[in-house]
Amino acid sequence: xxxxxxxxxxxxxxxxxxxxxxxxxxxxxxxxxxxxxxxxxxxxxxxxxxxxxxxxxxxxxxxxxxxxxxxxxxxxxxxxxxxxxxxxxxxxxxxxxxxxxxxxxxxxxxxxxxxxxx
Amino acid sequence: xxxxxxxxxxxxxxxxxxxxxxxxxxxxxxxxxxxxxxxxxxxxxxxxxxxxxxxxxxxxxxxxxxxxxxxxxxxxxxxxxxxxxxxxxxxxxxxxxxxxxxxxxxxxxx
Numbered sequence: 001x002x003x004x005x006x007x008x009x010x011x012x013x014x015x016x017x018x019x020x021x022x023x024x025x026x027x028x029x030x031x032x033x034x035x036x037x038x039x040x041x042x043x044x045x046x047x048x049x050x051x052x053x054x055x056x057x058x059x060x061x062x063x064x065x066x067x068x069x070x071x072x073x074x075x076x077x078x079x080x081x082x083x084x085x086x087x088x089x090x091x092x093x094x095x096x097x098x099x100x101x102x103x104x105x106x107x108x109x110x111x112x113x114x115x116x117x118x
Numbered sequence: 119x120x121x122x123x124x125x126x127x128x129x130x131x132x133x134x135x136x137x138x139x140x141x142x143x144x145x146x147x148x149x150x151x152x153x154x155x156x157x158x159x160x161x162x163x164x165x166x167x168x169x170x171x172x173x174x175x176x177x178x179x180x181x182x183x184x185x186x187x188x189x190x191x192x193x194x195x196x197x198x199x200x201x202x203x204x205x206x207x208x209x210x211x212x213x214x215x216x217x218x219x220x221x222x223x224x225x226x227x228x
Contacts, residue, residue: 041126041204043162043218056215090161103169104150104210109161 003027004110006091012116013081020077021113023091031055032074033092033107034066043090049074050096081117088112121145122209122219130225137194139222141207144188148209151183151190152216156204166192197226 004025013019025032033056034046048056052068063079074091091110097103121144131137143151150169154162168174168181168190180193194201204221211217 041156041206041221043206043221045215045217048215104152104167104216106164107216109163112161 004091004093004108006089006110006113008113009111010114010116012118014118015081015083017081018077018079019081019115020075021089021091021115022073022075023110024073025091025093025108025110026072027093027108029093029095029108030071031094031096032068032071033094034074034076035090035092035109037088037090037112039087047074047076078115081115083117086115086117088114122207122217124205124207124219124222126220127223128225129222130227131197133197133199133226133228135197135226137197137201137224137226139192139194139205139207139224141190141192141219142188143190143207143209143217145209145211145217146185146188148211148217150210151181152208152210153179153181153190153192154206154208154218156206156221158203162206194224197224199226199228202226 007022031050033048037043046060047066049068065077068074090112092107094107095105124141152167156162166181168183174181178195182191204223206221207219208216
């Protein structure tokens with residue numbers, strides 16, 4: 001019973017193409033995230049959605065467009081792929097932040113999608 | 119710019135030794151700190167969090183936080199080969215947002 005799932009696991013494509021990555025969580029969480037992990041292992045937040053609404057949008061090119069059809073799904077569409085987009089993309093989910101210490105609810109990560117742009 | 123910094127390693131320790139992983143952060147507004155373990159090709163998994171100054175112990179793991187020095191550490195006692203992984207330090211900022219360090223690769227040699 002996978003908690004956070006992503007498809008596809010691997011994605012190899014040419015520069016300039018458009019591709020999508022899908023994410024689904026069955027944990028009943030209200031908040032979902034997209035992270036990018038580059039070759040140096042830096043894991044960086046891209047987007048955060050709470051109940052289908054965007055709440056965090058870090059400095060990400062507008063070629064990246066998240067879509068949340070319902071609170072269990074958060075998909076990532078990427079237009080005009082570039083070489084620098086090659087990375088592992090992780091989806092995660094959690095409940096919203098708490099109102100008492102540690103003010104944070106654990107994020108559960110999906111297995112990741114390794115994107116290679118040629 | 120909010121930053122979390124870690125030595126990339128690799129940190130090599132013999133089996134049974136104590137592994138000490140360190141992390142510094144720049145944002146004094148950070149409230150809580152987290153250690154994630156990531157095996158090669160896998161997703162990060164939370165192993166500990168700490169939000170009060172001092173030590174927090176959980177089994178073989180001890181997290182230490184010094185907010186005055188903006189320093190977080192993770193000690194792993196009786197290190198096992200199965201502890202070999204990359205350890206990511208993260209700071210919690212606004213909302214439920216985490217800022218991650220680049221990770222320290224730990225190698226435990228039998």
